[in-house]
Amino acid sequence: MPAPKKFSRDQLASAALELADEKGLDALSMRALAARLGTGPMTLYNYVDGRDELESLVIEAVVRHAAYPPRPAADWREEVRTLAESYWTTIRRHPQVVPLIVARRTTDEPTLEFGERMLEALARSGRSGRELLVAFRLVVGFIIGFAQGEAGAQAFSPAGGTADEVIQRGRTLPAERYPRVVEIATASARGDRAEEFRAGLDLLVAGLSAGARPASA
Amino acid sequence: MPAPKKFSRDQLASAALELADEKGLDALSMRALAARLGTGPMTLYNYVDGRDELESLVIEAVVRHAAYPPRPAADWREEVRTLAESYWTTIRRHPQVVPLIVARRTTDEPTLEFGERMLEALARSGRSGRELLVAFRLVVGFIIGFAQGEAGAQAFSPAGGTADEVIQRGRTLPAERYPRVVEIATASARGDRAEEFRAGLDLLVAGLSAGARPASA
DNA sequence: GTGCAACACGTACGCCGTACGTGGGTCAAG
DNA sequence: CTTGACCCACGTACGGCGTACGTGTTGCAC
Structure with a gap:
């Protein structure tokens, strides 16, 4: 019956993602995306409800x-680590999009899939109900928070800049007033993010182990 | 020499905060704020560099x-808990602003003050340098992540809604596909956020204790 | 009184998201 | 083959945004 579709939702999504990766979140607009796809702005509304849904798509x-x-790892601790690291590694590949991921809560299928699988691992620590919820919040909060801390396009100044520039600026804070802040900014400048992530994860898993029920595998 | 100032930066900041609290982040615009203050939009530029700095002010x-x-608590564990809970309680009073806090990294004075004091507590667990950085990221990530999870104005659907509505929607997800997600959504609907926060904090502190150097107080 | 700096703010430009309307393409039914 | 219904493409236009620029106005220093 209809005219054949010119695009697919996937095409929209990946074009939008490219746009955001290349020129930043601010450049991701209906009009810019339409131009990139060689069409008029209103055409996009045949595929997407509006700006909000476009962001969700990205x-x-x-x-x-x-x-x-x-297959899940036999040890739930290892499984938690694997899932967390995989998720973090993935979103970190698109630093421009991180603020979006961090500021929203989504229920798209891949996110739910990740959540379900992480919950399965955490459940094997002997938790359920409220305890499971708390453990999940803790893990997800860490991943999100860590990603935000790293990618934070604007930080250590209203002016923004890349994460590295920002760290450099952090090191120049008044050391007599904020000695420890300067200390970790310095450490951060030298450090390897992935290594830090894993170290944090180890602490986190240690905490989860402490609260685990005896019957945990 | 000059004409007397009509406003103060503090006035701007609190008027902007009221605006965001009442009508949401989207309603926070230069023009809307100017109108609320009974002046023209361009007047604000005498106090603030632009939209970005206005948000930082908020x-x-x-x-x-x-x-x-x-005075810091004698036990660093208690101090970490106290600081984290105080910070969390504060930002959660302005749920509309949480996405802003979460998506940005700031270095305003109160944030640095908080960071420095938290770092002081964490340092007493025997950490320094990279270990201190990791511990700090972990704690801050948890707070941020937890606040985001709660306030997430839009969640469990591109449509958005309050956190409570969102949880209700979560409970109606296909239970055979995402059984654990439904489980925690249900638990969350019943639960007390503050209690959950403290429970998560306990797990977190347990993890930090595990990694602490022997000489910790 | 004169000059000048600090401030208020009107106007205007180029973006944005998107409501609305029109026209062209494609298939099903007659 | 014609007709009709429907979906899609997309031009136009409106109201909002952030803010560059210019002008007027104020109040102190001299």
Whole structure:
């Protein structure tokens, strides 16, 4: 019956993601995306409800690329680490989009899939109900918070800048007033993010182990 | 020499915060704020560099209200808990602003003050340098992540809604596909946020204790 | 009184998201 | 083959935004 569609939702999503990656979140607009696709702005509304849904699409496009081992690890601790690291690695590949992921809560399919699988691992620590909720919030909060801390396009100044520039600026804070802040800014300038992430994860898993029920595997 | 100033930066900040609290982040615009203050839009540029700095001002206005005990607690664990809870309680009073706090990294004075004091507590667990950085990221990530999870104005659907509505929607997800997600959504609907926060904090502190150097107080 | 700096703010430009209307393409039914 | 219904493309236009620029106005220093 209809005229054949000119695009697919996937095309929209990946074009939008490219746009955001290349020129930043601010450059991601209906009009800019339409221009990139060689069409008029209103055409996009045949595929997407509006700006908001477009953003959701971009997030989904990022998260969808996360790949997890086909079968859960036998040890729930290892599984938690694997899932967390995989998710973090994935979103970190698109630093421009991180603020979007961080500021929203989404329920697209890949996010739910990740959540369900993480919950399965945490459940094996002997938790359920409220305890499971708390453990989940803790893990997700860490991942989100860590990603935000790293990608934070604007930080250590209203002016913004890349994360590295920002750290440099942090080191020049008044050391007599904020000695420890300067200390970690310095450490951060030298450090390897992935290593720091894993170290944090170890602390986190240690905490989860402490609160685990005896019957945990 | 000059004409007397019509406003103060503090006036701007609190008027902007009221605006955001009442009508949401989207309603926070230069023009709307100017109208609320009974002046023209361009007047604001005599006080603030632009939209970005206005947002920083709002964040600062929120964070500034956090109050901590005058003297640090003797036990660093208790101090970490106290600081974290105070910070969290403060920002959660302005749920509309949380996405802003979460998506940005700021270095206003109150935030640095909080950071320095938190770092002081964490340092007493025997950490320094990279370990201190990791511990700090972990704690801040948890607070940020938790606040985001709660306030997430839009969640469990591109349509958005209050956090409570969102949880209700979460409970109606396909239970055979995402059983654990439904489980925690249900638990969350019943639960007390503050209690959950403290429970998460306990897990977190347990993890920090595990990694602490022997000489910790 | 004169000059000048600090401030208020009107106007205007180029973006944005998107409501609305029109026209062209495609298939099903007659 | 014609007709009709429907979906899609997309031009136009409106109201909002951030803010560059220019002008007027104020109040102190000299």
